[in-house]
Amino acid sequence: xxxxxxxxxxxxxxxxxxxxxxxxxxxxxxxxxxxxxxxxxxxxxxxxxxxxxxxxxxxxxxxxxxxxxxxxxxxxxxxxxxxxxxxxxxxxxxxxxxxxxxxxxxxxxxxxxxxxxxxxxxxxxxxxxxxxxxxxxxxxxxxxxxxxxxxxxxxxxxxxxxxxxxxxxxxxxxxxxxxxxxxxxxxxxxxxxxxxxxxxxxxxxxxxxxxxxxxxxxxxxxxxxxxxxxxxxxxxxxxxxxxxxxxxxxxxxxxxxxxxxxxxxxxxxxxxxxxxxxxxxxxxxxxxxxxxxxxxxxxxxxxxxxxxxxxxxxxxxxxxxxxxxxxxxxxxxxxxxxxxxxxxxxxxxxxxxxxxxxxxxxxxxxxxxxxxxxxxxxxxxxxxxxxxxxxxxxxxxxxxx
Amino acid sequence: xxxxxxxxxxxxxxxxxxxxxxxxxxxxxxxxxxxxxxxxxxxxxxxxxxxxxxxxxxxxxxxxxxxxxxxxxxxxxxxxxxxxxxxxxxxxxxxxxxxxxxxxxxxxxxxxxxxxxxxxxxxxxxxxxxxxxxxxxxxxxxxxxxxxxxxxxxxxxxxxxxxxxxxxxxxxxxxxxxxxxxxxxxxxxxxxxxxxxxxxxxxxxxxxxxxxxxxxxxxxxxxxxxxxxxxxxxxxxxxxxxxxxxxxxxxxxxxxxxxxxxxxxxxxxxxxxxxxxxxxxxxxxxxxxxxxxxxxxxxxxxxxxxxxxxxxxxxxxxxxxxxxxx
Numbered sequence: 225x226x227x228x229x230x231x232x233x234x235x236x237x238x239x240x241x242x243x244x245x246x247x248x249x250x251x252x253x254x255x256x257x258x259x260x261x262x263x264x265x266x267x268x269x270x271x272x273x274x275x276x277x278x279x280x281x282x283x284x285x286x287x288x289x290x291x292x293x294x295x296x297x298x299x300x301x302x303x304x305x306x307x308x309x310x311x312x313x314x315x316x317x318x319x320x321x322x323x324x325x326x327x328x329x330x331x332x333x334x335x336x337x338x339x340x341x342x343x344x345x346x347x348x349x350x351x352x353x354x355x356x357x358x359x360x361x362x363x364x365x366x367x368x369x370x371x372x373x374x375x376x377x378x379x380x381x382x383x384x385x386x387x388x389x390x391x392x393x394x395x396x397x398x399x400x401x402x403x404x405x406x407x408x409x410x411x412x413x414x415x416x417x418x419x420x421x422x423x424x425x426x427x428x429x430x431x432x433x434x435x436x437x438x439x440x441x442x443x444x445x446x447x448x449x450x451x452x453x454x455x456x457x458x459x460x461x462x463x464x465x466x467x468x469x470x471x472x473x474x475x476x477x478x479x480x481x482x483x484x485x486x487x488x489x490x491x492x493x494x495x496x497x498x499x500x501x502x503x504x505x506x507x508x509x510x511x512x513x514x515x516x517x518x519x520x521x522x523x524x525x526x527x528x529x530x531x532x533x534x535x536x537x538x539x540x541x542x543x544x545x546x547x548x549x550x551x552x553x554x555x556x557x558x559x560x561x562x563x564x565x566x567x568x569x570x571x572x573x574x575x576x577x578x579x580x581x582x583x584x585x586x587x588x589x590x591x592x593x594x595x596x597x598x599x600x601x602x603x604x605x606x607x608x609x610x611x612x613x614x615x616x617x618x619x620x621x622x623x624x625x
Numbered sequence: 626x627x628x629x630x631x632x633x634x635x636x637x638x639x640x641x642x643x644x645x646x647x648x649x650x651x652x653x654x655x656x657x658x659x660x661x662x663x664x665x666x667x668x669x670x671x672x673x674x675x676x677x678x679x680x681x682x683x684x685x686x687x688x689x690x691x692x693x694x695x696x697x698x699x700x701x702x703x704x705x706x707x708x709x710x711x712x713x714x715x716x717x718x719x720x721x722x723x724x725x726x727x728x729x730x731x732x733x734x735x736x737x738x739x740x741x742x743x744x745x746x747x748x749x750x751x752x753x754x755x756x757x758x759x760x761x762x763x764x765x766x767x768x769x770x771x772x773x774x775x776x777x778x779x780x781x782x783x784x785x786x787x788x789x790x791x792x793x794x795x796x797x798x799x800x801x802x803x804x805x806x807x808x809x810x811x812x813x814x815x816x817x818x819x820x821x822x823x824x825x826x827x828x829x830x831x832x833x834x835x836x837x838x839x840x841x842x843x844x845x846x847x848x849x850x851x852x853x854x855x856x857x858x859x860x861x862x863x864x865x866x867x868x869x870x871x872x873x874x875x876x877x878x879x880x881x882x883x884x885x886x887x888x889x890x891x892x893x894x895x896x897x898x899x900x901x902x903x904x905x906x907x908x909x910x911x912x913x914x915x916x917x918x919x920x921x922x923x924x925x926x927x928x929x930x931x932x933x934x935x936x937x938x939x940x941x942x943x944x945x946x947x948x949x950x951x
Contacts, residue, residue: 247727248719248720250716274723274727275723276719276723278716279760280756281712281752281755281759284708284712284753285712285752285756288713288715288753289716291716292712292713292720293716293717293719294716294720295703296720297724298723300716300720424703424717426676426700429698429701429702431691431696431701431702432703433703434696435690435692436692437692440693
């Protein structure tokens with residue numbers, strides 16, 4: 225039977241993994257994702273989940289253990305945060321290139337220096353080009369749901385790719401929310417057992433990952449690219465099935481709020497979207513036509529869905545929560561691909577970016593109001609900067625602080 | 626971690642005649658003439674048989690072996706990063722434990738064998754190797770030791786002997802001996818700190834039956850085991866490619882290499898010569914030592930003499946380190 229619970233994002237991820245019947249789990253402690261492994265270790269110790277719980281000696285090993293298990297034919301689960309995500313960097317491409325669909329839970333965290341526990345998307349955004357599926361949840365419920373959906377997407381034989389199943393550190397990972405755990409039988413119906421086409425099995429010997437010559441490289445790269453071509457339709461299929469089976473209302477790629485008649489929009493991923501919606505409610509009362517478009521997948525970057533959503537407005541502000549020092553916008557990451565996605569359109573909005581929520585700072589309602597002012601001015605003047613560092617530039621000072 | 630999922634008892638061979646003529650490391654690779662590590666691979670494969678999964682961390686035995694579409698492995702094989710052989714093996718072993726427990730895999734636990742070079746075992750791969758040993762995964766970690774990062778063009782590793790000329794330790798006016806450090810003692814790294822390990826051994830391509838039997842003994846133990854295998858490298862050590870086995874034998878005759886087993890705390894020694902030849906007899910055949918003076922050779926001899934007092938154990942009186950005054 226489905227069950228109503230009041231869980232943090234960490235517990236939600238752990239129960240998502242449990243209901244996905246993961247078989248090999250590799251752990252290593254780092255805040256804030258650690259809570260996921262603490263919960264899972266209890267489930268294994270109590271006998272509620274039949275899995276091998278392997279204490280990795282670091283994040284590099286965690287990912288190695290997970291993709292090794294995946295190669296041998298077991299559903300594998302791991303996770304990390306912050307510098308831990310960075311430490312495992314070598315292992316991401318072998319997992320994706322080996323087409324080994326293990327899952328890594330991310331409760332994001334700022335990178336050093338200085339040591340900072342706070343949420344920031346920079347850690348795993350640094351791995352966005354390694355060939356993994358990647359997206360953020362905004363609530364414990366969505367964490368649980370994504371955990372299950374990602375396995376089905378990643379293990380689909382048209383895809384076969386590992387997944388970063390991300391949630392904002394603390395904002396989601398440590399704040400409990402009301403949510404529903406689904407019935408195990410129903411989850412089993414939705415998510416079939418992992419069935420890799422070429423496991424490491426002495427009865428059917430195969431070689432994984434032999435050395436190639438440079439002129440053989442592009443053919444292998446193109447296969448990985450083709451997987452990402454296929455993936456959008458698989459995601460649509462899976463999200464539709466999940467919505468139907470469990471009564472959810474996820475749109476596959478872009479979650480819209482008051483976008484139909486909006487003139488300006490906040491475009492962002494993760495939990496700050498919830499604050500953004502509160503800000504929109506307030507701004508709408510004052511007559512500002514503003515909406516929120518929340519990105520559910522960073523990889524694949526859903527160009528078509530973004531074009532459809534953002535072409536409705538005149539100005540878009542990407543709320544970055546990650547850094548790309550020295551990049552084109554001198555700010556974050558999302559703006560670059562967003563602008564690039566909108567570029568082919570005849571009528572495209574002004575796109576600017578807001579550097580907010582860095583180091584785990586809360587993006588306040590006042591900050592969203594200040595962003596809305598910049599966007600409204602941009603509609604009037606037809607101009608905006610590439611980026612605004614919230615509270616450090618005069619256009620975006622939070623005067624209420 | 627080790628559970629009763631392995632009942633195999635691989636037989637010990639008395640002579641090469643009793644060893645199968647079947648090959649699971651088949652022609653098709655591009656290793657150098659006289660390659661010691663390739664000979665190791667051939668012998669280890671004969672020892673394990675086909676119910677095996679081999680893992681190849683980056684190194685010579687990855688790069689020279691596995692040209693795409695003509696890899697020489699007749700069993701399942703997977704590349705790992707040079708860093709993570711022990712970790713990927715752990716994941717595969719954990720997967721098989723759970724799949725067998727759940728009835729999803731019907732056979733016996735396969736032999737899971739990591740074939741790491743010296744760098745992949747005790748340098749950049751040390752952390753993952755040690756963790757696999759510590760957690761007690763039922764897998765065999767083999768360090769085929771060609772005493773350098775050979776694949777990248779013979780650079781020094783922690784297994785490279787004192788005095789060797791490598792492309793990162795060229796002898797010169799300021800550093801006349803080339804490599805100034807003495808090597809890490811690989812088996813001791815395992816023996817000294819891993820309660821789950823019951824079997825560690827060294828072997829050499831000079832004694833193939835002994836090598837095969839040690840692989841089988843290691844696999845018959847439940848839980849992790851470690852083998853340190855001497856694999857001379859004509860290209861890296863600069864000797865005649867026809868003399869790989871001869872060089873390996875000289876290493877044993879001079880005490881530069883000692884074959885031994887460590888089994889649940891007990892040491893036994895194999896192929897110990899009645900009288901050790903001077904190390905010079907081994908070194909003079911290799912151009913990598915050609916630049917050394919008598920003083921350097923004496924330093925090497927002192928190191929080996931100290932080691933031979935109790936091979937496989939910590940040296941009672943450490944030899945002089947590179948930053949100490951003579």
